[in-house]
Amino acid sequence: MQGWEKHASCRRVDPELFFSTKLADQELAKMVCRGCPVQPDCLEWALETGQDHGILGGLDESERRARHGRWKRPPEGAKHTTRAQQIAADPDRLLAFLAQGLTPAQIAREYNTNAGSINEATAIVKRQAPAVYAAATTGSETTS
Ligand code: SF4
Numbered sequence: 674m675q676g677w678e679k680h681a682s683c684r685r686v687d688p689e690l691f692f693s694t695k696l697a698d699q700e701l702a703k704m705v706c707r708g709c710p711v712q713p714d715c716l717e718w719a720l721e722t723g724q725d726h727g728i729l730g731g732l733d734e735s736e737r738r739a740r741h742g743r744w745k746r747p748p749e750g751a752k753h754t755t756r757a758q759q760i761a762a763d764p765d766r767l768l769a770f771l772a773q774g775l776t777p778a779q780i781a782r783e784y785n786t787n788a789g790s791i792n793e794a795t796a797i798v799k800r801q802a803p804a805v806y807a808a809a810t811t812g813s814e815t816t817s
Pocket residue numbers: 681682683684705706707709710711712713715716728729730731
């Protein structure tokens with residue numbers, strides 16, 4: 674977690690709000706960002722790491738892209754440049770949550786992030802270790 678993240682106003686809000694396709698939800702998320710004490714840090718991080726979906730730093734992805742011109746590429750050799758990559762770097766923890774049958778929004782709370790990052794991290798883990806992913810998630814399936 675970045676140092677500023679613990680002061681983020683969105684920690685007290687449903688993460689789904691920041692990834693909703695509804696305009697009203699997006700405006701509400703932007704309102705939360707406007708009152709957030711770490712908005713400048715968040716926006717800088719989102720631009721630097723090329724976060725390409727969701728409301729971050731008070732802007733949606735197209736607004737961030739317009740602000741930035743284009744996404745910055747991560748530095749050569751950089752590791753875990755996005756939140757999703759950070760989460761995917763410890764697949765055992767993520768798979769344990771998935772095996773419990775938690776939703777992306779529930780898992781997001783454990784990581785103090787949003788459901789979009791969890792979905793992205795899950796996709797990375799699934800791509801990198803399909804057999805391990807299948808074993809973990811098959812175990813979480815409920816029988817009826
Ligand atoms: S500015 Fe960033 S940290 Fe603050 S509420 Fe918005 S998304 Fe969360």
